[in-house]
Amino acid sequence: MNLFTDFENRLKHILLEQVIPADKRDGADLGRVVVEPPRDAAHGDIATNAAMVLSKHMGLAPRALADQIIEALKSDPDIADVSVAGPGFINIRLAGPYWRRLLAAAIRAGEGFGRSQLGENRKINVEYVSANPTGPMHVGHCRGAVVGDTLANLLAFAGYDVIKEYYINDAGSQIDVLARSVFLRYRQALGETIGDIPEGLYPGDYLIPVGEALKTEFGSKLRGMTEAEWMPIIRDRAIDAMMVMIRQDLAALNVHHDVFYSERTLHDANAGKILNAINDLTYKGHVYRGTLPPPKGQLPEDWEDREQILFRSTDVGDDIDRPLVKSDGSYTYFAADVAYFKDKFDRGFNQMIYVLGADHGGYVKRLEAVAKAISGGSAKLTVLLCQLVKLYRNGEPVKMSKRSGNFVTLRDVVDEVGSDPVRxxxxxxxxxxxxxxDFAKVTEQSKDNPVFYVQYAHARCMSVFRQAREAFPDLDIDNETLAAGAEAGIVDPSEWQLVAKLAEYPRVVESAAQSMEPHRIAYYLHELASAYNAHYNKGRDIPDLRFVNDKNRELTVARLGLVRAVATVLKSGLSITGTSAPDEM
Known part of the structure; x- marks a missing residue:
């Protein structure tokens, strides 16, 4: 039950039936009419901009139109009071019976409360992390992993058919560098003294076990081969080993992808995916042969002052045209990006999300141009950029990790503080x-630590049920019993405030999904935990407000319904964030 959708529908019905004359209904822009929480909770439970949106069309001053709308709204039995404020905002206070019915509906819905059909089961692809398989993931990848995974969970909860995808960048020069680095560790495993790792190779200790595994599999056989002979062998083993490590690191963070897509499959000549993508763009008139002016600043490695096959990306929103095929006939990195998007589009995705690091800001326009050109404008592509993460311990910057050689790894962070605080x-x-x-702050057991505060609120809910079982050992606390009790027994104003906060959850889910801002779920959970903990603490000073009253079974059942709804929403939201909801702390 979505409170705001319910009253938006009621309001629009009243506007059409009682406020807007028949001869003005066709041009009335009801799409801009919204029902939302008021800016100041003291003004009411919900507010609408209807009078300001429709005043020009109606030929009335906003406050004059607001008076007409208010008069019509007074006939709704679920509205206790309605008033106008400022330039024409209409503030509405709801009646007690409505809050009780809403709470009962939330209890009956259980884990389904807040779940939406906004997405209408439309397919959507969320690609995130996609780190080069050249070593362990660093803390920057960690943020992208959590943002992408939480967003995917949120979209699924909001009714989308979501695929979580990881793009393995397993083609290109960085993979050859990885193979050479592993070959050095292989020589070390054979007993050679390798000295300092040469500049340009990967120095981390994480490659030592890969070298040992090659020794076990091949003995000294690879040592006698030329680079051209051992390169493909070691390249494959190195990528496999890195992906095993990456999957394990992601699993420790409670991140699990549905698809791991290899870039190398795009370069497979037999599959011809890059060629097909270029041919598709050519057919649509987006490809030509020409030269590009030198870019400002440092030249990219794939720029050539020669005639090349170019994507006319400036026609579809990009800043400059992009090379697809070099003068020597080889494909550019960008050509693989084009083929990858086309592959997603061919798999039936009309909505695609890329979660990238902040250093990929220059990719946004080119990816949007590819989407427009390949799909003819029918596909929606969204790029979310994740800014940097700075690590501290008690306010002091955290230094690099020995495991990686030059940065703090995702696994370092998870192993020290746990998956829940990180996520x-x-x-x-x-x-x-x-x-x-800050490692110290995220493990601190205090109200200043958001994750502890939210999880503690859920644990408190569970403790209330344990207290209730002690007071009433035979108490039936299934959802239907609690819902029926809540419809009759919730009467205190502070309890209504808690119900009102619960009622926001479906709207928060939909607005977070529409804006693709998963942080809104974390913010909401903290607000709900704060409201619950505040009411819980009132019960310490005012015994009549305690959730369990061992002398009043009926009132206890009613209040347990409220606790059940809070616990359910906390657990639901924590599940979206990929965080656990402990029963005890």
Whole structure:
């Protein structure tokens, strides 16, 4: 039951039936009419902009139109009071019976409360992490992993058919560098003294076990081969080993992808995916042969002052045209990006989300241009950029990791503080804002630690049920019993405030999904936990407000319904964030 959708539908019906004359209904823009929480909770439970949106069309001043709307709304039995404020905002206070019915509906819905059909089961592809398989993931990848995974969970909860995808960048020069680095570790495993790792190779200790595994499989056989002979062998083993490590690191963070897509499959000449993508763009008139002016600043490695096959991306929103085929006939990196998008589109995805690091900001326009050209404008592509994460311990910057050689790994962070604090805190800031992560603060058991505060609220809910079983050992606390009790027994104003906060959850889910801002779920959970903990603490000072009253079974059942709804929403939201909801802490 979505409170805001319910009253938006009621309002629009009243507008058409009682307020807008028949001769003005056709041009009335009801799409801009919204029902939302008021800016100040003291003004009411819900508010609408209807009078301001429709005043020009109606030929009335906003406040004059608001008076007409208010008069019509007074006939709704679920509205206790309605007033106008400011330039024409209409504030509405709801009647007690409506809150009780809403709470009962939330209890009956159980884990389905807040779930939406907004997505109408439309397919959507969320690609995230996609780190080069050249070593362990660093903390920057960690943020992208959590943002992408939480967003995918959120979209699924909002009714989309979601595929979580990881693009394996297993083609290109960085993979050859990886293979050479592993070959050095292989020689080390054979007993050679390799000295310092040469500049340009990967120095981390994580490659030592890969070298040992090659020794076990091949003995000294590879040592006698030329680079051209051992390169494909070691390249394959190295990529496989890196992906095993990456999958394990992601699993430790409670991140699990549905699809791992290899870039190398795009370069497979037999599959011809890059060629097919270029041919498709050519057929649509987006490809030509020509030259590009030198870019400003440092030249990219694939720029040539020669005639090439170019994508006319400036016709579809990009800043410059992009090379697809070099003068020597080889494909550019960008050509693989084009083929990858076309592959997604051919798999039936009309909505695609790329979660990338902030250093990929220059990719946005070119990816959007590819989407427009390949799909003819029918596909929606969204790029979310994740800003950097700075690590601290008690306010002091955290140094590099020995395991990686030059950065702090995702696994370092998860192993030290646990998956839950990492996941929750990585989305406790909008992805476009920098994030400071302090190891000490995220493990602190206090109200200043958001993840602890939210999880503690859920644990408190569970403790209330344990207290109820002690007071009433035979108490039936199934959802139907609690819903029926809540419809009759919730009367205190502070309880209504908690119900009102619960009622926001379906709207938060939909707005977060529409804006693709998963941090809104974390913010909401903290607000709900704060409202619940505040009411719980009131019960310490005012015994009549306690959830369990061992002298009043009926009132206890009613209040347990409220606790059940809070616990369910906390667990639901924590599940979206990929964080656990403990019963005890």
């Amino acid at each position: 929750f805190m990585m989305i406790y800031r909008k992805n476009s804002e920098p994030l400071d992560f």
